Amino acid sequence: MNEIVLSKKKNGMTALLLIALLYALAIAGTVFSGIWMQNSWSPLAVVLMVVCIIVLSIGWIPLCGLRILKPQEALVLTLFGKYVGTLKEHGFYCVNPFCTSVNPAAKTKLSQSGDVKHVLTANPDAPAGTVSFENTGKKISLKIMTLSNNRQKINDCLGNPVEIGIAVTWRIVDTARAVFNVDNYKEFLSLQCDSALRNIVRLYPYDVAPGVDTTGDGIADEGSLRGSSEIVAARIRDEIQERVNEAGIEILEARITCLAYAPEIAAVMLQRQQASAIIDARKMIVDGAVGMVEMALERLSEHEVVELDEERKAAMVSNLLVVLCGNHDAQPIVNTGTLY
Numbered sequence: 001m002n003e004i005v006l007s008k009k010k011n012g013m014t015a016l017l018l019i020a021l022l023y024a025l026a027i028a029g030t031v032f033s034g035i036w037m038q039n040s041w042s043p044l045a046v047v048l049m050v051v052c053i054i055v056l057s058i059g060w061i062p063l064c065g066l067r068i069l070k071p072q073e074a075l076v077l078t079l080f081g082k083y084v085g086t087l088k089e090h091g092f093y094c095v096n097p098f099c100t101s102v103n104p105a106a107k108t109k110l111s112q113s114g115d116v117k118h119v120l121t122a123n124p125d126a127p128a129g130t131v132s133f134e135n136t137g138k139k140i141s142l143k144i145m146t147l148s149n150n151r152q153k154i155n156d157c158l159g160n161p162v163e164i165g166i167a168v169t170w171r172i173v174d175t176a177r178a179v180f181n182v183d184n185y186k187e188f189l190s191l192q193c194d195s196a197l198r199n200i201v202r203l204y205p206y207d208v209a210p211g212v213d214t215t216g217d218g219i220a221d222e223g224s225l226r227g228s229s230e231i232v233a234a235r236i237r238d239e240i241q242e243r244v245n246e247a248g249i250e251i252l253e254a255r256i257t258c259l260a261y262a263p264e265i266a267a268v269m270l271q272r273q274q275a276s277a278i279i280d281a282r283k284m285i286v287d288g289a290v291g292m293v294e295m296a297l298e299r300l301s302e303h304e305v306v307e308l309d310e311e312r313k314a315a316m317v318s319n320l321l322v323v324l325c326g327n328h329d330a331q332p333i334v335n336t337g338t339l340y
Helices: 012-039 043-058 061-065 175-180 185-201 229-247 263-303 310-325
Strands: 066-069 073-079 082-087 091-094 099-101 108-110 116-118 145-148 152-155 161-172 249-261
Touching (some): 012 043, 012 061, 012 066, 073 175, 082 175, 108 185, 152 185
Antiparallel strands (some): 066 091, 108 116, 152 161, 161 249
16 A cells, blocks of 8 residues: 655644634524523524534534644554544644544554553553553554664584574565555564574574675675675664555664674584684794794795704704793703804
8 A cells, every 4th residue: 555645734723713713603603592581582593503503513623633643654544444634744733533543553662772662551650450541542643763672592504502692674665565565563573683683593503603604695705794794784774664665654764783693502602712712823923933934944045154964953943932832941052162
């Protein structure tokens, strides 16, 4: 269903003044006809009295058609089940009093924690047995809103459980689709966010892993949840947008707010990361030490400072590697004799 934007004049104040004037005339007519009937009986006075009473009885009905809209608010109107249109501009309107406003998500609130909760709640300060209602009305907000769902526990492509949470920035662009195409667009958005998050996270490892294809092109790459967070967030946003198009919702941005291993494997994975970091550091130290030894041997040979046989070269290399790669400072021993 396509949205129909109503371009009505903002005639609410004029209608309110006319209704107030009509009521004033009806009251004055009632008083005048009563006085007239007391002084002299006249059919015209009876007719005037009846008309004024009818006006006073049903004159309030047009008041039901007065609508006030604030900036970035919309009102979806139906007349006896038929979609009439949507008011989007702020102002004071007078519409058909028999038109009803529709917003199935009026009593559904998306809190910042991401839980979908209904506004029908008990007030702890109220007396026992009473229930308080939050008057949300039937207006649809067109403002940019943020949905921050609870953290989800999902297995990555290697089977490791990961806890991840996202914050989705969204807004409504088509009120007709949001109201009529889905039962409750807020609950629908929340569920689709969780579903899209699971589908995308299952394609990536937590850290870079060899032989893993995250793009679907058949070529292994270095994509990961921790190292490619911007790419992962963009894919999540596109996935959610594809799912909520029919609900008239636009997804502006999706960001990863929380990413960590699940508690049951967090300690083991921390040890694994520490071991990997130690190995990488040792490898770098050894590569640097070997380069320095090669440079020392080349310099000695180039400048003919001293001639060493293979056995002495091996001993020199061993001593230099021990000095350069050791965890503690080496204690030198000065040889005052000959090397041979």
